[in-house]
Amino acid sequence: MPDGIKWLAAWDIPVEGVVFARGISADELAVRLGGVLREATEPITDGEVEHLGMRGRSYGVRGDGVVRVGEDAGWAFAVEYGDSTGTDRLEEIASGRVEAVHYLPMSARPPARFHYAKNGVLTCGFGIGEEHRRWGTEPDLLLLELIAGKVLHPDGSQNFPPSKEHYMAYHERSLGVLEQRFGLSLPRAILGEARLPAYAVRGTPAMRTGPEPDHRQIRAWAAALGLTWNDAGGRVPSDVREAWNHKARQYPKETAY
Numbered sequence: 001m002p003d004g005i006k007w008l009a010a011w012d013i014p015v016e017g018v019v020f021a022r023g024i025s026a027d028e029l030a031v032r033l034g035g036v037l038r039e040a041t042e043p044i045t046d047g048e049v050e051h052l053g054m055r056g057r058s059y060g061v062r063g064d065g066v067v068r069v070g071e072d073a074g075w076a077f078a079v080e081y082g083d084s085t086g087t088d089r090l091e092e093i094a095s096g097r098v099e100a101v102h103y104l105p106m107s108a109r110p111p112a113r114f115h116y117a118k119n120g121v122l123t124c125g126f127g128i129g130e131e132h133r134r135w136g137t138e139p140d141l142l143l144l145e146l147i148a149g150k151v152l153h154p155d156g157s158q159n160f161p162p163s164k165e166h167y168m169a170y171h172e173r174s175l176g177v178l179e180q181r182f183g184l185s186l187p188r189a190i191l192g193e194a195r196l197p198a199y200a201v202r203g204t205p206a207m208r209t210g211p212e213p214d215h216r217q218i219r220a221w222a223a224a225l226g227l228t229w230n231d232a233g234g235r236v237p238s239d240v241r242e243a244w245n246h247k248a249r250q251y252p253k254e255t256a257y
Contacts, residue, residue: 002073002185005103005178009171013105014046014191017080017087019067020184023098026069026076027197032093033067033078034085035199041207043195044068046079052198053206054082064203068196073185075101085201087115095120101182103175112171114178116141128174132158142181149177218244 008018021029031037041052049066057063065084070077080086086093086102094100094117104113111127116136124136131151134140146152151174153159161170178184187194200207222228222240 003188004176005184005186006172006175007188008103008105008186009168009175011105011168015079015081015105016084017102017104018186019078019080019086019090019093020075020101020103020182020186021077021093021098022075022100022182023096024076024093026071026078029076029078029093030067030069030197030199030201033089033199034065034201035067039207040197040199043197045193045195046191049081049198052200055203055205057083062202064205065201066198066205066207067201068190068198070187070190070194070196072187073183075182075184077186079186079190079196082205083202090115090117091120091122094118099182101178101184103178114174116182128171130158131174132156142177145177145181146174149173149180151177214244 005018019029019033021032024032027037027040030040046068049068052066054064054066063083066081067078067084068081069079078086087104090100090102097119099118100116102113102115102117106112111129113125113127115125116123122136123138124134124141126134131146134143143152143156147154147156150159151170161167190196198207218240221244227240
């Protein structure tokens with residue numbers, strides 16, 4: 001049975017966003033997000049993404065972005081990490097009779113956001129918890145469903161949850177509307193041990209999946225300092241790599257290999 005998407009209401013979801021597309025394959029979705037077809041990694045887990053060497057955004061400069069892609073319930077999906085491209089490219093993804101949904105699991109302010117595009121046009125969008133403010137070429141596309149799901153009152157105003165109701169229950173109710181209307185589903189296992197191919201979609205992260213040539217040397221150096229990590233196929237965590245590179249600049253003879 002599909003897992004649906006209501007479970008994405010949890011605020012501790014460790015991803016930047018999720019893009020769904022119907023009408024194209026998972027690999028084509030990765031390409032439309034900016035990936036290169038022949039440069040996918042071997043399938044990796046969510047936890048192994050941190051070993052891909054992504055640079056974060058700083059001082060207004062874009063960071064690296066990576067997606068892991070798969071298919072479920074008739075939709076291709078891309079789980080976004082880092083400075084990904086789903087927000088910028090949704091209309092492009094939806095070109096050529098394709099439907100695309102983008103969900104951003106933000107905190108309360110700004111709120112989590114939903115966008116739906118089809119045939120290359122942004123059709124409908126709103127913030128979760130602010131569904132009375134909608135935009136797109138068909139802002140009322142989901143109005144009846146939002147009312148039926150008790151997200152909005154019959155007059156279209158916000159149906160705020162009772163003070164005793166946990167915020168997550170309201171969030172789940174809104175996601176339930178999207179889940180039912182579009183048939184969306186994302187396997188919970190993608191944040192566990194499920195392995196999916198990854199693509200770089202922005203910047204130049206080090207998309208290695210095999211052992212790094214200096215892995216053993218860096219691991220021994222880190223262990224001497226009391227630093228250890230769960231080995232992930234011979235890859236060095238980005239923060240350890242950065243510290244090692246700093247050492248290499250200062251003491252090049254000691255780190256030569």
